[in-house]
Each structure stands twice: as structure tokens, then as C-alpha cells.
Amino acid sequence: MYSIRRRASFSPVRLVLLAPASAPVGGRAAAGGFAAATARTRPAMGPTISSRTAKPWALCLGALLGSVGAHAAPPKPAGCLIEPDQVADVGSAVTGIIEKLNVALGERVEAGQSVVVLRADVERANANAATLRTQMDAEVKAAAANLELARQKVVRTQQLVAKDFVSQQALDQANAEMEVAVQKHTLARSQQRIYGQEQAMAQAQLGLRTLRSPINGIVVERYSNVGERVEDRPVLRVANIDPLRVSLMVPITQYGQVNLGDRLAIHPELPGIGTVSATVQYVDKVVDAASNTFRVRLSLPNPDHRLPAGLRCKADWPVAAATAPAPARPTPSSLAPAPVARPSPKAVAQATPPVHMPSPTASGATWLKMSTALARVPAASRASGRHLAAAKASQPISLKFSIALADAR
Known part of the structure; x- marks a missing residue:
């Protein structure tokens, strides 16, 4: 059985292995x-060291393991997926036959x-x-010539009216003819603009x-080949x-631990x-109620196309945001046990209760009582008389027991 023996209120906890003998040893x-x-x-259970050397080791291991257990372990890497930034299916807005494919896979x-x-063929024609x-500007030029002739006629008619050679009616007729010429010229220019729009529409149909x-x-x-008919499905x-x-x-549980612009380490499975x-680049503001998770999207530069898309990966979560600050590392001076004052032999003899060693075949409860009694015996008393053998037997302890003791604390 194993028992924990405490020497005094001012001494550190010490682990002692006490077990009954497998067979009686005669003559002793x-x-x-x-x-x-x-x-x-x-x-x-591994290499052993003396009790004096084991005390600092037990204190160091206890302090280190206690500080590790007091803080939460860093989160495990999160599973992720590397995908293309954009994916586009190239299709046709009109029905037609593939004449040429300009790219390959x-x-x-x-x-x-x-x-x-x-x-x-039809669209190109x-x-x-x-x-x-x-390019046909003959109508515009003819309308411009008729307009110029009408203006000259109006000027001559005005001169004749001033000299009373013609009546006012001739002047009114000349003005009306000039107005008709202006409208025809405007119509010709408008028709020219219409021709330009028709050309743009024909080019757009050809561009489709x-x-x-x-x-x-x-x-x-690549979903289609040359000569196949394209309707409502993509080609590339x-x-x-x-x-x-x-x-x-x-x-x-990790919401709020990452922000826009943070950089995370990604481990591709390649x-x-x-x-x-x-x-x-994006942290989801809407949580998925079914899985109780939220989505985070990152941008990974890939200028030389070294990484293919579709890889699984692991993302290291920011450790500084997930764990508390590390405690101060203990110094050797702080871990060293305090000096213990040795009591006088007379005082030890007065304060030492009698301890009777049980037989090797005694029950576990009897050995537990004996270990409890030994825990109350001062070190000076155990080192003298009938307790000398027990003290010598309990001196070597295992380093792994010190670790187990630190874990238990």
C-alpha cells in the first residue's frame, strides 16, 4: 500500500512506500x-534517489505540474478546407453550335x-x-444641300420684296421651303444615328x-467539345x-478570439x-444553431500556384487569445526547503509515541495504522533505536512517486 507521511507542520509532504514482506525473514x-x-x-518504478535529493525534485515537479494544471490547455488545431477563391461556369446566353475551343484543361x-x-454566320452578316x-452618308449630304439652297432662296426673295419686285406671298413660300429642308436634314441625321445603333446591336448579337x-x-x-450544341448548360x-x-x-466557445486581419498558421495535408x-477576411455574425458553430474565412496567397485547391488542412488557433498568461517561473531559491530546526534528543524522547511494527502477514488496515503512526514520529526519533530500520527502509523513494504526488495535489 502507499501512504503519505508528513513529518511536521513545517516540513514538506514526503511519499513513502510501505508494503508487507512477501515471506517472513527468520532470525531478524x-x-x-x-x-x-x-x-x-x-x-x-524507475531510477531512485535519496530522500534529501528527492525533496527538491518533488517540489520542482509539483510546482511545474501545478502551474500547468491551473491553466487550460491550448485548443487543438481546427480542421479546415482549402478551396478556390472564385469558381465560374462559362456558359452561353444563346443557343448555338461550338465552332472552336480556344483553351485546354x-x-x-x-x-x-x-x-x-x-x-x-448569320450574326456576322x-x-x-x-x-x-x-457608312452611307448620301442622304445626310443631300439634305444639307437642299437646306443651303432654301436659305439662299429666302435671302433673294427678301431683297426682291424690299424693291417691290415680288409680293409677300413669295417670301412666305421661300421660308416654308427652308423649314422643310431643315426638317429633312434633321431626319437624315437621325436616321444615321439609328443605323449606328443597329450596328451596335448586330455587333452585340455577334459577341454573344x-x-x-x-x-x-x-x-x-470542360463539359462540351467542338460541334456540340450549347443550350442551358455550361461549357467550361x-x-x-x-x-x-x-x-x-x-x-x-471560441467566438471573439479571432478578428479581421489576424494571421493564422495553416498546415495543409500535402x-x-x-x-x-x-x-x-470574414467572421460569421450568424451562428449555426444545429452545430453550435460559426464560420471563419481566410485568404491564403498562392502566387506560384504551389498549392492545389481542395486540400484538407489544420488551422492553429491563436494561443494568446485562448489561454491565460503564463505564471512566473519558480526560482531554485524559492523551491529550496526552509531550514528545519533539529529538536534535542530529550524533547524527542518525550514527544515520541510508541510505534509497534506489525507482522508481514498483517492486514492492510494494520499497515495503514502503522504508516499513520510513523507520520507523527519526528525525524530525529525515527533515526534512533527501534525506528532506525524503518527510517532506512523508507529513505529511497521513486521519482515517479513524486510525480504522482504532484498530480494528486
């Missing part, structure tokens, strides 16, 4: 047999780059006709036959992997890739 006194049996049956594309061309109409990438990225999927998928997006679900750093 009770105290000697108990000491020999204790020394022989003590289990081997895995090829990098830029925003606005042509990736697919549909057959557009309409665009050419609209362009020609916009060319599919362009909406983002910068890499072609990751483009993913932007620079930067990457890291998504993780965090328990509600051989040959070390720890990378990501920046917090």
Missing part, C-alpha cells in the same frame, strides 16, 4: 524484518479572354450590313457567339486559385508542404 527482529521486506518488495486564362466561339448602312472568361484562373473542367469551368480561400467551422500563413 520485527523492525529489521519489516525493513528488509520493504526493501526487497518495493516495486522497481489546366490552361491559365485572363478575365475577358475568349475561350469558346460558337457558329455565327447582319453586323456587316449594319456597318455599311452607317463568343464566350469569354469572367475571372482570372485556370480551366478545371474556371477556378481562381490565387489567392486561395480557407474555410473552417469553429465552436461557439507531403512536402510546410506551414503557411493566412489572413482572416
